Amino acid sequence: xxxxxxxxxxxxxxxxxxxxxxxxxxxxxxxxxxxxxxxxxxxxxxxxxxxxxxxxxxxxxxxxxxxxxxxxxxxxxxxxxxxxxxxxxxxxxxxxxxxxxxxxxxxxxxxxxxxxxxxxxxxx
Amino acid sequence: xxxxxxxxxxxxxxxxxxxxxxxxxxxxxxxxxxxxxxxxxxxxxxxxxxxxxxxxxxxxxxxxxxxxxxxxxxxxxxxxxxxxxxxxxxxxxxxxxxxxxxxxxxxxxxxxxxxxxxxxxxxxxxxxxxxxxxxxxxxxxxxxxxxxxx
Amino acid sequence: xxxxxxxxxxxxxxxxxxxxxxxxxxxxxxxxxxxxxxxxxxxxxxxxxxxxxxxxxxxxxxxxxxxxxxxxxxxxxxxxxxxxxxxxxxxxxxxxxxxxxxxxxxxxxxxxxxxxxxxxxxxxxxxxxxxxxxxxxxxxxxxxxxxxxxxxxxxxxxxxxxxxxxxxxxxxxxxxxxxxxxxxxxxxxxxxxxxxxxxxxxxxxxxxxxxxxxxxxxxxxxxxxxxxxxxxxxxxxxxxxxxxxxxxxxxxxxxxxxxxxxxxxxxxxxxxxxxxxxxxxxxxxxxxxxxxxxxxxxxxxxxxxxxxxxxxxxxxxxxxxxxxxxxxxxxxxxxxxxxxxxxxxxxxxxxxxxxxxxxx
Numbered sequence: 249x250x251x252x253x254x255x256x257x258x259x260x261x262x263x264x265x266x267x268x269x270x271x272x273x274x275x276x277x278x279x280x281x282x283x284x285x286x287x288x289x290x291x292x293x294x295x296x297x298x299x300x301x302x303x304x305x306x307x308x309x310x311x312x313x314x315x316x317x318x319x320x321x322x323x324x325x326x327x328x329x330x331x332x333x334x335x336x337x338x339x340x341x342x343x344x345x346x347x348x349x350x351x352x353x354x355x356x357x358x359x360x361x362x363x364x365x366x367x368x369x370x371x372x
Numbered sequence: 373x374x375x376x377x378x379x380x381x382x383x384x385x386x387x388x389x390x391x392x393x394x395x396x397x398x399x400x401x402x403x404x405x406x407x408x409x410x411x412x413x414x415x416x417x418x419x420x421x422x423x424x425x426x427x428x429x430x431x432x433x434x435x436x437x438x439x440x441x442x443x444x445x446x447x448x449x450x451x452x453x454x455x456x457x458x459x460x461x462x463x464x465x466x467x468x469x470x471x472x473x474x475x476x477x478x479x480x481x482x483x484x485x486x487x488x489x490x491x492x493x494x495x496x497x498x499x500x501x502x503x504x505x506x507x508x509x510x511x512x513x514x515x516x517x518x519x520x521x522x
Numbered sequence: 523x524x525x526x527x528x529x530x531x532x533x534x535x536x537x538x539x540x541x542x543x544x545x546x547x548x549x550x551x552x553x554x555x556x557x558x559x560x561x562x563x564x565x566x567x568x569x570x571x572x573x574x575x576x577x578x579x580x581x582x583x584x585x586x587x588x589x590x591x592x593x594x595x596x597x598x599x600x601x602x603x604x605x606x607x608x609x610x611x612x613x614x615x616x617x618x619x620x621x622x623x624x625x626x627x628x629x630x631x632x633x634x635x636x637x638x639x640x641x642x643x644x645x646x647x648x649x650x651x652x653x654x655x656x657x658x659x660x661x662x663x664x665x666x667x668x669x670x671x672x673x674x675x676x677x678x679x680x681x682x683x684x685x686x687x688x689x690x691x692x693x694x695x696x697x698x699x700x701x702x703x704x705x706x707x708x709x710x711x712x713x714x715x716x717x718x719x720x721x722x723x724x725x726x727x728x729x730x731x732x733x734x735x736x737x738x739x740x741x742x743x744x745x746x747x748x749x750x751x752x753x754x755x756x757x758x759x760x761x762x763x764x765x766x767x768x769x770x771x772x773x774x775x776x777x778x779x780x781x782x783x784x785x786x787x788x789x790x791x792x793x794x795x796x797x798x799x800x801x802x803x804x805x806x807x808x809x810x811x812x813x814x815x816x817x818x819x820x821x822x823x824x825x826x827x828x829x830x831x832x833x834x835x836x837x838x839x840x841x842x843x844x845x846x847x848x849x850x851x852x853x854x855x856x857x858x859x860x861x862x863x864x865x866x867x868x869x870x871x872x873x874x875x876x877x878x879x880x881x882x
Contacts, residue, residue, distance in 0.1 A: 257815070257816050278731075280731055280732075280734050281734045282734065282818070282825070282827055282844075282849075283816075283827040283829070283842075283844040283849070285829055285840075285842045285844065287831055287839065287840035287842075288840075289831070289833075289839055289840070296829065298816060298827065300818075300825075302731075302745060302746070302747040305749075305751060305752050307816055307818065309816065327732075327734075328732070328733065328852060329732070329733045329734040329849070329852040329853075331852065332848060332851055332852065333844075333848075350557070352559070355559070355561070356559070356560065356561055357560070357561040357564040357881060358561035358562070358564070359561070359564055359566075364566065364569060365568070365569050374711050374712060374713055375712070375713045375714065376712075377707050377708045377711055377712040377713075378643075378645060378646055378649075378707075378708040378712060381649065381704050381708075382645050385649075391652055391655075403659075403662050403663045403666075405662075405663065405664070405665065405666040405681070406662060406666050406667075407666035407667050407672070426577075426578070427578075428574055428578040428579075428581045428582055449581070449585065449670075450667075450672075451581040451584075451670075451672045452666075452672050452680075453577075453578065453581060453672075456675070456680060465666060
C-alpha cells in the first residue's frame, strides 16, 4: 500500500502590511503559489494566498481581511505567477491592487459589468 | 533512427472493416443507462414541485390545479437531479436525445381526464371533510364560550 | 538586432479547439515575449452561488469543463463533504476513483490525438481518438453520459457499477492497453514525431516550480507533485508513483501523458480488484454547510483547487475553482520565449490548454 500524505490545511491571518514580507518568507521556504483568490464577506474583502509545499503536500493559506478601499500591494514582484490571480481579483471584485507587473486594466475577462462579484452598487 | 513506425498499422487498417457504423442506415443502440432526455409518467405525478425547486437550470414548471408538467427541453441539462428528488419516482432519464428544432419550445404533459377527475373528486372530498371539521370545531368553540359566559 | 513586430495569435486558430489570444512579440521569427489574453468565453459560474443552492452547484461545478467533468464535480463534492465532516461510503470512494481514472484516460487520449493533429499526423490522430472512443463507451455505459457523468452528489455517488459492467471495463482495459502499445511505438519512437517534439519548449525544474506549474506540465520538468498522493477518494489505498521526466521539453510532456494512461489502466484494475461490496452509495447530509475548505485534486491537466466558503445558508458564500490551465498560463508565456514562430501552435497545445476551464 502506498503511503499517503494528507496534512491539514493551515490558515494564517495576517494584516495587509506584512503581506509582502510573509510572501517572501514563504517563497524562501521553497513553497509554490498554488492559488490566490478573493471573497466578499460582510462588507470586507478576504484575500487568500495559498502556498503549497510539494514535498509534504501541505497547504498554507495567508488570509488578509481588508476594508473596501484599502490599497493592497501586489505580490507579483516576489511571485511572478500571481499576475493572473491578482488581475482576476481586481476585475471581479474591484479590489485596489497596485504595482502589478502586468496590469490588464480590468480587461482580463472582458466583462461588461464592473466588479460583478464585489460590493453591490448602491442605487442612487 | 526509426522511421515509418506507423506505416504497418496504417496498412493493416486498410484491410480491416471500419470501426464506425453507417449511422442513419444502421440504428444506434444506446446503452441502458444513457441519459438522453427526461421522461415522466404524468399520471403518477402529484404536482409537489420538488423537481422544479431542484432543477439547476430552471427548466421545469408544474401546475398542480391543471395537472400539467412542463419542461423546456432546450434548457434542460439532463443532470438527473429531478429524477433523484421525485418522491413518487415518476421521472426518469431515458435514452434518445432531444432532436433539433427550429424554435425553442416547451413540452407540456397533461394528466389524463380520468385521473384529473378522480383527483378533483378526492380534493373536493378532502375539502368537504376539512370544512365539516372546521364547522364542528367552531360549534364546539361556540359551545365552550357559551359555557364560560354562563 | 532585428526589427521587432507583434503578431496576434488566436483566438481563432486551427490547432486551438478553444479561444485564447496571445500577442507574440517577435524578432526575426523568434518570439521575445508572449502576452496572453483570455476572456472570450467567461461564463461567471462562480457567481452562480448566489442563485443556486449547494446541492445544485455540484451539477454546475461538473459542467465547468467538458473533458475533466467528473473530477470537477468530485473536487467540489469532496470540499463540501469536508465542511460537513461526513464520511463517504467505501464503495462510493472506489467508484469515484474508477470514474476519475476513466476521465483521465480519455482526456490524455484526446490530447495525444490533438498533438498528432498539431504536428500534422492525421492518421495517428484518428488512431488515438479511436482508442478514446472505447473509453467513452465505458463512461456512457456506467454513468449514462459520454462526457458529463452527473453521478456525484454531496456525500457520495448515485449510480453503481454492476459486476458485469466491471468485467466489461476490465476487458476493454486490456484492449485499450494493446492498442496503446501501437500508439506508444509511434508517439515515442517515430523519427518524424521526435523531430517535432525533442528539445522544443524547454521549462526547467526551477522555472516550473517558480511559475507554479501543475500536472503533467510540471512533472515533465521533474517536479514530483501529484495531488493523488494526498489520498482523496480511494487513492490512498492504491499503489502508484507519480510519473516524472527530467527533460522538460515537449517530448517529455508527451511521454508523461502516455505513461499516465498506462498508470490509469493499472489504477482501474487495482480499484476493481479491491472494491468492497456495499449497498450504501451515499451518506445523506443534513442541514446547511458552515465553514470553509481548500480541496485539491489532480485533474488530467494538473492540480485543481476548490475553495468553498459556506455560511450556514443553502447558498454558498463563495465557490472558487482554480483550474490547472490557469496555473499553467505563466509557464506557457515563459515557454514561448525564445522559440520559433512555427512551433507556437504545437507548444500552446503541449500544456493541454482548457480555456473554458480557465475562465469558468
